[in-house]
Amino acid sequence: MEFKKRQLDNGLVIIGELNKAAKSAAVGFFVRTGARDENGQINGVSHFLEHMLFKGTEKLSAFEVNEAFDSKGAKFNAYTGEENTVFFASVLPEYLTEISRLWSQLLRPALRDDDFSMEKNVIKQEIAMYKDQPEFDVMDRCRKLYFGEHPCGNSVLGTEESIDKLTAEQMRGYFQSRYAPNNIVLAAVGDFDWDQVCAVVEEVCGRWQRQDVTRALDDFGGSIENGRIAKANLAREHICLMSPGVSAQDDRRFAASLLDSIVGDSVGSRFFWELVDNAIAEEAVMHSGPMDGTGLFYSYIRCSRENVEKVLEIVKKVFSNLRADGITNDELRKAKNKLLSHLVIKNEVPSGRLFDLGLNWIYLKKYRKLSDDIEAIKQVSVADVNSLIGEFNLSDFTQFSIGPGEDGS
Amino acid sequence: MADKHILKNGMVILGEQMAEVGSATFEFMIPAGASRMEQGCCGACNVISDWIFRGAGDRDSRELSDAIDGLGLQRFSAVGSGYITIGSALEAGSLSEALDLYADIVREPMLKDEQFDAAKQLAVDNVMSLDDDPRQKVMIKLREQFYPSPLGRSTAGDVDELKALTAEKSRELIEENFNFSETIFSIAGKYEFDSVVKQVKELFENGRHKRPRPLQIVQREREYLHIHNDGAQVHIGLMTGTVKPTDEDYYNARVAVSILSGGMSGRLFTEVREKRGLCYAIGAGYHTLKDAAGIMCYAGTTPDKGQETVDVIIREFNKLSEGITDKELQRAKVGLKSSLVMQSESSGYLAGANGSDYHILGRVRSIEEIKSKVEQTSVDSVTDFLRRNKFDKFTAVTIGPESIKLEA
Known part of the structure; x- marks a missing residue:
């Protein structure tokens, strides 16, 4: 390479x-x-x-x-x-x-x-x-x-x-x-x-002309509002939650990725055990979305209309427990193994490697070898993830739902 | 060239080594897909593919999941017409431990009563969610309408039949269909074939061995199904029959489909989207089961443009038999060959393709063989095939605010 x-x-x-x-x-x-x-x-x-x-x-x-x-x-x-x-x-x-x-x-x-x-x-x-x-x-x-x-x-x-x-x-x-x-x-x-x-x-x-290009890079804390629309043709409730996260330039983005896996991987995560394993929700995932100068944690949950209240109660409990007790060593170990194997497999193929290479340059203006990312993930400690949970309160989320009901109600 | 070993009980082990990768993907194809379920149990395979992960060997559900995650396995499972496929992509160092875990899941799932209801509820939810995903639903319904019964049976299931399903019945279905003599194990990437064979042999050679129950296959009438939904678009699925991979015209058919929809210069994209702006999503592809094959086409458009879209698509299918150009042929060839080489960089693709080849053809084709067969097609051979096999009968399904009319 x-x-x-x-x-x-x-x-x-x-x-x-x-x-x-x-x-x-x-x-x-x-x-x-x-x-x-x-x-x-x-x-x-x-x-x-x-x-x-x-x-x-x-x-x-x-x-x-x-x-x-x-x-x-x-x-x-x-x-x-x-x-x-x-x-x-x-x-x-x-x-x-x-x-x-x-x-x-x-x-x-x-x-x-x-x-x-x-x-x-x-x-x-x-x-x-x-x-x-x-x-x-x-x-x-x-x-x-x-x-x-x-x-x-x-x-x-x-x-x-x-x-x-x-x-x-x-x-x-x-x-x-x-x-x-x-x-x-x-x-x-x-x-x-x-x-x-x-x-x-x-x-x-080579003949294209250079010019000044700017972008507003203000960070943003989120509105913490709540909205819903109804559509008569829908069968399920679709819920999205968003709260502040780390930016693409922040070294803590690896800790944030591990946190998203612990909380909201599609299998084996806290969301999985509390919501999906027992069929209260059909799907419940959380992702970290680092952006230019700002960032998000966002979740997507799909469930029946009847289970919405129960689902949100559980989600809030998952978030508040995290803040009270932090994550465990074992959770971090599993999250690291999952993230590392995902990263290695994706980057083995040129069409997969291309995006990490290009986007690292866009956001960081520097080259990162795959092994740099692997090392950074390995270095993340329980304390690092817990400090992230302390700083970014997942409970302060903005919520939007789309689900069944009379159109526009 | 692929590795192959057949155990005494008939279970097939396939492997394909890949230089320069540190990972591998393995999968078990268990002959318990949607078409293998008894009448009245449509969707049971979805419950089963969840239930077997809820504890196996001496690990309960949580311990099993922790063990899988502890190895960093990228797990997948899928339910098809013939098989439940479960497997993982992983770093090669974890392979032996991963195989032990998966052997527990396939051979000794706990199948506890208290885990059954959640597995069943998730399968029911999955079917109900399809109402919110018309694009996926239209293709499931299309396969159901097109293929002879029970080959095209919905892989998601039927809500009423799922609700009536019991734990006891599901255990019977597992006993009946988790048949290792018909199971295919396929691996690709970095691995030692001899040690994989040794381990799989120890784990499976003395396992369940049954003669599979023959399927009663019933041909369906080709007809049009419309499902009303007040969504923004009408989702259109069209399917027409064509030759199977065992047919000598198979590569002519693949080239023809590629000319129709192999890339953005394909006829469908050009006529439907580029020239008329009728759709964003438009495409057709070859789809096959072991006993039947077809060309599946999807288009999504607003109701005011539904009829024109279908008319243009069917006209393009019909026009194929009027002939193709050499330029089209060359683009189709290079497209098919490039895809093949690029897909072969992924262990997941190779493990799946080899397993499916074995199921359909009884052997694994090498990349060289496929490339050479594609290369042998000509304007004459493809045109001749198209004249002998006109695409003039369509099965259609639409989901949306308005139905369409199929041209006679």
Whole structure:
């Protein structure tokens, strides 16, 4: 495993982790922009723009783009979140340079008006699709309730109304202000030719203009509010809880991950034994969600309408017991073993390793070897986790639920 | 090339070594899937796959779970038409201890009465939750409608039948179906085959050995089912029959499906999403059981666009027999071959694919064999196959505010 780094004059960072033993290679452009960098007038633009990159450049049509990826057998996709937009592909080693060139070209899209109008339909279909997935919908609404006016509460997809109103001109403006080379990292992993990839990226991206890109980085404590909506077509209650957690830059993020496993792993956790094993809830999980300058703990619980009160009572007891008595040595040992094996297995494959490599650079501006993360997890003590529980009170949660009932009640 | 050993009782051990990994994935395919459950016990396999983890050997439920977590096992379990599959991904050093734990679960689950109700309740909840997940539900219903009974039977189960299920009946079903002579053990990653064989042999060779009960397979009429739901979208599932992996046209069929929906340049994505903006989610894939196979297609769209979406999809299926281009063929070939190589980097994928190959073909295909068969397909062979096997009969299921009409 060999780490490489180059920075172009315009600020674009290229990083690579070479592994000649891999059977494939993966590449991704990590753009530090997402829903939190939007305002109400352009809500949903980051995600819509992600779609528009696949519509091609001045020289490539949408079909030619898809054909170019497919003719190299690439597994490619993109995602948009609250704070990053990531474009990625996995290919056989011999194709990585070509695919890096293709992504580099696509990062300067044509943003044609007719493509924009057609893709608006697709975006609206995607919004409708997620409305039929209460598990997703409840998280989105809880995030909004938790963050209130803080930009991290912005919906990634936007709403049908915000998408309807959005113009191609507004999208071009947003693109100009956020897709600056100094706001982008290209990461590559696996078996590939580093010099060739650098040469191609420099040739295509070297002429992009550097510019100032800012982001509001205020931390936020959460609203501690409670909301619910009813939908007549639902059968189960879907509950989301959110409370403050550590940021992606905080060294305690490993302790936070271990805490989430102890409290809310899908099996063997406190939630599991108190809620799922006895079938009071069907699913109950908690995750740590470190973000840029802020962070969350969030839980998702699904149960029958009748069990809601009981579930919340138990959840509150789990949280208050943790605060009173802390965790045990045995819980920490199991959580470490689970987290370590998960980490090792995920990072064995280039398409899995790519995201840790790229996101570490986005958040920390430095390279972390897998063994650095493994060591950091091993070093976490019971006292570290208990001190985290003391500082971040899981009981101070914002709650949102979606469940059965007359529409809107 | 895969390792293989068959125990005296018939249990099959498959292995595939992977250089350069420190992990392994193993799985037990136990012939107790949804189609193997008696009439009136639809969903029992879900209760069983939970119940067997609630204490086994001399460990109670909690001790067993702690032992699994203590080894850091990434456990998984799945219920399919033929099998309950349980297994773990793990760091190779924990393999021997993990196999002992799983042997307890498969051979000596405690099956305590007091643990049964919770296992059953979770299975009932799981079926009820499907109402809130129309996209998953439509595909479960589609398989049920498409495959001959009981092969396509719902893997989630039936609420009434689950509610009527007793602990005693479930024990009988385990006794009847946890049959080691029909069980497949598959491992991939870092392991020593000889020591795995030795351990599995000691644990299972003298275990339960029964002649499996033959299934009474009944063909179904291809029909359209609509389930009303006032959601935002109509979720559309379409399925049409095609050749099984044992058929000499199998690779022609795989290439054809790839041309239809192998990537973003596939015909469905291009016609339905790119040109018309009808859907966000649209795709088709090959799906097979041992005794039947089909092409499954999903699309989700708002009710006002449901009919147009279905019409465009069916037109694209029909148009395939008019011919394919060489460019399409080449993209399909490179896509299929690349996927194969990339998937083979994952021990989880290999363990699963090898087990499934053995179940369906009675042998494990090597990556080289599959690549060469894909390479041998031509524009002529695929077109000829498509002309002989037109996709003109569809089973359809929709869930949403409005139904659709299927073209004759």
